[in-house]
Amino acid sequence: MPIPKAKSIWFNGEFVPWDEAKVHVLSHVLHYGSSVFEGIRAYSTPKGPAILGLKPHVDRLFFSAKVIRMEIPFSVEEMMEAIKETVRHNGHEACYIRPLAFRGCEVLGVYPLTCPLEIIIATWEWGAYLGPEAIEQGVDVAVSTWRRHAPDVGMAMAKIGGQYTNSQQVVMEARDRGVTEGIVLDVFGFVSEGSGENIFVIYDGAIYTPPLSASILGGITRKYVMQIADDLGYTVKEQNIPREMLYAADEIFFTGTAAEVTPIKQVDGLSVGTGSRGSITKSIQDEFFAVTRGEKDPHGWLTYVNE
Numbered sequence: 372m373p374i375p376k377a378k379s380i381w382f383n384g385e386f387v388p389w390d391e392a393k394v395h396v397l398s399h400v401l402h403y404g405s406s407v408f409e410g411i412r413a414y415s416t417p418k419g420p421a422i423l424g425l426k427p428h429v430d431r432l433f434f435s436a437k438v439i440r441m442e443i444p445f446s447v448e449e450m451m452e453a454i455k456e457t458v459r460h461n462g463h464e465a466c467y468i469r470p471l472a473f474r475g476c477e478v479l480g481v482y483p484l485t486c487p488l489e490i491i492i493a494t495w496e497w498g499a500y501l502g503p504e505a506i507e508q509g510v511d512v513a514v515s516t517w518r519r520h521a522p523d524v525g526m527a528m529a530k531i532g533g534q535y536t537n538s539q540q541v542v543m544e545a546r547d548r549g550v551t552e553g554i555v556l557d558v559f560g561f562v563s564e565g566s567g568e569n570i571f572v573i574y575d576g577a578i579y580t581p582p583l584s585a586s587i588l589g590g591i592t593r594k595y596v597m598q599i600a601d602d603l604g605y606t607v608k609e610q611n612i613p614r615e616m617l618y619a620a621d622e623i624f625f626t627g628t629a630a631e632v633t634p635i636k637q638v639d640g641l642s643v644g645t646g647s648r649g650s651i652t653k654s655i656q657d658e659f660f661a662v663t664r665g666e667k668d669p670h671g672w673l674t675y676v677n678e
């Protein structure tokens with residue numbers, strides 16, 4: 372589905388009409404994937420649009436930039452303000468927000484530090500990432516033949532554009548096999564994450580999720596779900612997950628800004644638990660969506676755009 376256009380894109384500090392926000396074909400980023408980005412959601416609440424996890428997302432953008440030695444010419448506070456302003460300017464009730472910093476056009480060659488830095492904030496209206504039924508019915512997945520970045524090859528903790536060629540291979544393979552998403556193992560064979568989601572496995576009364584050392588992106592939703600699970604009195608263990616634990620699990624779900632909290636109903640053709648959304652997954656979803664609807668916010672995760 373084409374991206375539904377919004378009015379403007381914030382481009383290097385100014386609003387530019389959507390169709391005019393363009394770059395040159397010799398931009399460094401197009402050749403070498405030299406960008407860092409974020410995916411953030413603003414939700415519709417009775418007090419107007421509210422952004423979930425604004426500060427942690429902007430902090431992660433700056434962390435990703437630091438990893439690839441990119442200097443963003445704005446402060447964290449300025450970027451947070453610009454994001455709120457873009458949501459207001461485009462008049463969204465709810466939207467997906469994509470800040471992206473990339474190396475532009477000046478000289479080519481792998482060495483990047485002579486290229487100018489460009490930065491944008493785009494917003495658009497985006498529904499359920501893994502299909503409209505996914506949140507209630509769950510999705511089918513398969514373990515990918517691809518592996519996640521080895522710890523001394525990629526920089527999984529950082530959200531770097533070029534690294535998403537790996538995620539693209541994973542999701543294309545999954546769709547070829549007739550499932551919605553792939554689960555990727557790390558180079559040691561432990562469960563890592565989905566192409567664009569973190570993963571949680573409920574097994575023997577506890578909730579397991581892979582540690583940061585399993586080549587995962589440190590998801591903001593992952594962190595929030597760990598807090599919700601703790602608030603609900605569940606034990607959450609960050610530890611290596613062997614593949615067959617996916618087949619022993621009572622429940623499995625994905626988390627992510629785009630995917631939110633999505634149950635997994637089948638892995639490699641085998642039913643997960645009863646083959647439909649489990650009760651722990653549902654109780655975590657209920658808490659998560661109560662926050663995103665603006666009904667409660669005990670940990671201060673929401674930023675109201677109009678305040």
Ligand code: PPE
Binds near residue numbers: 409567587592628630
């Ligand atoms: N792992 C990966 C590889 C990943 O890309 C994401 C976000 C996550 C985990 C979850 O992180 P968080 O959003 O902070 O909870 N993936 C984003 C991009 C999706 C896309 O198709 O683009 C997202 O969910 O916005």
